[in-house]
Amino acid sequence: MHCINSFNNKLDVNLRNEARRIFHTHERKLTQMCIASLESVFWRQDQYDTGGIVESDSRVDGGRKLYWPWCWPRTYIVEPLLLLKQFDRVKKFCNFWLRCQKTDGSWLHCYDVRDYSEFPGWPETDNVGYMLWHFSQYVKASEDYSWLKQNWQKVQSAADFLLSKFDSTIKLIWGQEEAHIPGFEKMPIRFSLHINCVCAKGLLAASELAQLMGYDDLAGRYSATGMDIIQNGIRKYLWDADNCTFSFGLTEDGTRLTAAVAWMTPIPFWLFDFFDDLLCDTLKFQKKSLYNKDPKIKHTYWIYDFDLVLKKNKPLENKYSGFGVQIGTLPVIIYACLKAGLFEHAAQQICILLEFTNPESNLVPEHINTMHSGELGNYSLYPKPYYYVDSGNLLHLSFFLTLIARICPEILIESHRKLLKG
DSSP states (O other): OOOOOOOOBBHHHHHHHHHHHHHHHHHHHHHHHHHHHHHHHHHHHOOOOOOOOOOOOTTSSOOOOOOTTOOOSSSOOOOHHHTTOHHHHHHHHHHEEEOOOOOSSOOOOOOOOOOOOOOHHHHHHHHHHHHHHHHHHHHHHOOHHHHHHHHHHHHHHHHHHHTEEETTTTTTEEEEEEEOOOTTTTTOOOEHHHHHHHHHHHHHHHHHHHHHTTTTHHHHHHHHHHHHIOOOOHHOOOOTTTEEOOSSEEEEEOEEOOOOTTTTTTTTHHOSSSTTGGGGHHHHHHHHHBBBBOOOSSSSSSSSOOOOTTTTTTTOOHHHHEEEEEEHHHHHHHHHHTTTTHHHHHHHHHHHHHHSTTTTOOOOOEEEEEEEETTTTOSSTTTOOOTTTTTOOOOHHHHHHHHHHHHHHHHHHHHHHHHHHO
């Protein structure tokens, strides 16, 4: 196992060519999936005047509208859309979120695609990081500096909100994490890996925007804090040297929770190249904790280590989609494996992703329930039709499209051309 020296989220040229060969082996199916995914994103955004992109595609979930009418700030859809020069769509998307922003610069859990109304909840710190990153991506790709100037106060208030959550002692940002690890529900994680990676990314993005505005002092503050989180907070406090992996996070009293989560544990490698020296060890822990444990779908990953629950004879409880493998997060794992040069394993997971994509819609499902059907009781267990539960959720669909955009952008570009051509 070896790790590569990569920069700016780009694979080494030789390794990139090897990765591309794997993807081109499945080019026909991947093209079908890209066309379907883009059509779904466009359709969802075009249903409403707000510019928001609703999380679920109500046409493919058996009428359940599992995540309708809600939009989450947490998504990676901006990167592939900007590759396709869909500047107007991304601008509408960003404007939707500006309308939703709270007066303190933050965003809540999610918002109604129809009228910007809030879903009850608390300000989720990671959402602020996502938004700043989205805004920066849009401005840099479109060169729409007038949009930045018009909305600078909102951008600054978001960045300042993150500064207000920064703990200067441990060099980490405080926030409430949405995810709860089964078996550890009573551990209130307040300094999570996911939040700090995303918020560091957001502060670096805010620094770039401040530079464009000519505010060099602000740019320096945002950049310095973002790099402090990366170089000191995450490396020192969120790396578990005993288990050789990134931790899930810390409680406020400093108690560490080390537990693999399918996409949150490798998120540093999805967002940054600063941590590639830790890549291989983290992937080993990920594989040990989550891989090939499912009783029905072999050779892929659970979202959490359900052994922690099963061994304690605790009931599996989830009021949404139940428990089992999480196909929708495989692109993050695949990307990390490609960065580590683990091509055989990456190719295996690509095949799993293709095999369990919704055969009727070509949209990637989020979960596949294999052990528990959900608290609501109306979601089937595999091998019955599994893909009606939550196929095409925007977060998971955006993982897939972003993976294609980074490794084989020509597949995404050609898919877009075919979609527009009809």
